[in-house]
Amino acid sequence: MKLSRLSLTNFRNFSRLETSVPENITLITGNNAQGKTSILEAIYYLSTFSSFHAERDRELINFLELKNPIAVARIVADYVKAGQKHQFEIRIIKEQSKNGKPRFRKEILHDGVKIKEWQALGKFNSVMFLPQMMKIIEGSPSERRRFINTIIGQTNPHYSKSLSEYRKGLSQRNSLLKNLFEKRGDQDQLNFWDELLAKKGAEIIMQRITAIQELEQFAASIHNELTRGKEILHLAYVPSFDPHKKDDGQASMMNATINRDKYDLKQIESAYYEQLQKNRTEDIYRGQTSQGPHRDDIEFLSNGINLGVYGSRGQIRSTMLSLKLAEMDWIKTKTGEWPVLLLDEVLAELDDDRRHDLLDRVIKTEQSLLTTTDVKLFSSEFLENAERWQIQDGEIIPSK
Ligand SMILES: Nc1ncnc2c1ncn2[C@@H]1O[C@H](COP(=O)(O)OP(=O)(O)O)[C@@H](O)[C@H]1O
Numbered sequence: 001m002k003l004s005r006l007s008l009t010n011f012r013n014f015s016r017l018e019t020s021v022p023e024n025i026t027l028i029t030g031n032n033a034q035g036k037t038s039i040l041e042a043i044y045y046l047s048t049f050s051s052f053h054a055e056r057d058r059e060l061i062n063f064l065e066l067k068n069p070i071a072v073a074r075i076v077a078d079y080v081k082a083g084q085k086h087q088f089e090i091r092i093i094k095e096q097s098k099n100g101k102p103r104f105r106k107e108i109l110h111d112g113v114k115i116k117e118w119q120a121l122g123k124f125n126s127v128m129f130l131p132q133m134m135k136i137i138e139g140s141p142s143e144r145r146r147f148i149n150t151i152i153g154q155t156n157p158h159y160s161k162s163l164s165e166y167r168k169g170l171s172q173r174n175s176l177l178k179n180l181f182e183k184r185g186d187q188d189q190l191n192f193w194d195e196l197l198a199k200k201g202a203e204i205i206m207q208r209i210t211a212i213q214e215l216e217q218f219a220a221s222i223h224n225e226l227t228r229g230k231e232i233l234h235l236a237y238v239p240s241f242d243p244h245k246k247d248d249g250q251a252s253m254m255n256a257t258i259n260r261d262k263y264d265l266k267q268i269e270s271a272y273y274e275q276l277q278k279n280r281t282e283d284i285y286r287g288q289t290s291q292g293p294h295r296d297d298i299e300f301l302s303n304g305i306n307l308g309v310y311g312s313r314g315q316i317r318s319t320m321l322s323l324k325l326a327e328m329d330w331i332k333t334k335t336g337e338w339p340v341l342l343l344d345e346v347l348a349e350l351d352d353d354r355r356h357d358l359l360d361r362v363i364k365t366e367q368s369l370l371t372t373t374d375v376k377l378f379s380s381e382f383l384e385n386a387e388r389w390q391i392q393d394g395e396i397i398p399s400k
């Protein structure tokens with residue numbers, strides 16, 4: 001998979017950028033606040049259709065442009081996948097609604113045809129690595145859910161569709177729960193939402209079981225290499241509704257040794273449906289759905305120790321590295337293509353050995369873009385293999 005051309009209009013501090021993209025390695029250099037991260041953000045947006053930095057899409061529109069009643073930020077990208085040329089065009093639009101308030105929306109065009117966001121997912125694959133991603137291991141469970149959703153979504157757009165239908169159903173069910181608490185009424189009104197959540201939820205759980213198991217295999221072997229055989233890495237899926245949970249209410253041992261393969265979709269669906277029914281009284285009392293994929297978690301264990309709780313900075317960094325490299329391998333096996341690798345200022349965070357390991361891998365990938373404020377972190381061999389973009393104030397000055 002290769003990005004061949006990138007064009008940005010009113011995206012962050014780039015009022016206009018038009019560039020071809022080097023075939024292999026691009027090293028993006030420049031001082032702070034010049035636009036290096038924004039370039040990676042624009043590229044990664046083509047894989048996720050949401051920003052890893054911005055709370056809302058509107059933040060991506062250039063400040064000055066945003067002062068106008070109508071404003072558009074645009075990303076246009078040409079890329080080659082499986083030997084075929086494609087183009088994405090994304091428009092983030094500010095317009096005036098009838099009541100005079102600004103309204104924001106986005107349009108996605110693929111090869112000139114307008115498509116929905118879930119249809120657009122999985123077409124352009126990339127893996128992003130930035131220092132803040134340590135949050136995946138040390139942060140709240142929602143960080144880990146976002147991580148796994150992004151990964152699966154990149155290879156399977158139907159997953160993202162199920163996820164969005166699940167979320168809508170969840171919010172409907174929750175409003176109904178609150179309503180039932182305040183006004184009483186017939187609990188059977190919940191049946192429809194319970195069925196929907198069970199159906200979509202089971203799909204999500206199944207996909208997560210498989211993805212986490214497969215990802216673990218890649219990550220464990222890379223991690224073993226990176227730690228020179230010292231650490232054994234496990235990824236453990238900790239589902240909020242666990243089809244393994246015994247009827248006596250005893251939580252099962254939720255570690256990586258559980259083989260979740262033997263469950264099929266229908267079994268999970270009916271078990272989760274039953275559980276939603278059982279939880280009703282309590283859910284009504286709390287005004288929210290207590291169990292389901294919206295409460296799932298993942299544990300990262302090194303030599304049996306939970307890194308989220310006991311991991312050192314160094315361990316968390318190298319685990320993150322293993323995880324990101326595993327993500328590359330996983331996407332490659334799923335799609336047959338190497339995703340584009342995006343690395344934002346990560347080298348400065350790693351020790352010499354890890355830096356070396358990472359750069360070795362970067363050289364082997366098909367295409368990668370890295371940002372840095374400090375070119376000295378790179379070996380001369382690496383620099384020879386890379387094209388260089390110097391960024392200044394939202395403009396690129398290509399140089400070798
Ligand atoms: N919507 C926006 N419009 C214009 N400028 C923006 C917008 N969002 C961020 N910026 C500015 O863009 C600049 C580049 O940010 P960034 O890409 O993070 O730089 P770098 O990675 O080179 O340090 C910063 O000065 C930031 O304040």
Ligand SMILES: [Mg+2]
Pocket residue numbers: 033036037038344345371
């Ligand atoms: Mg930056």
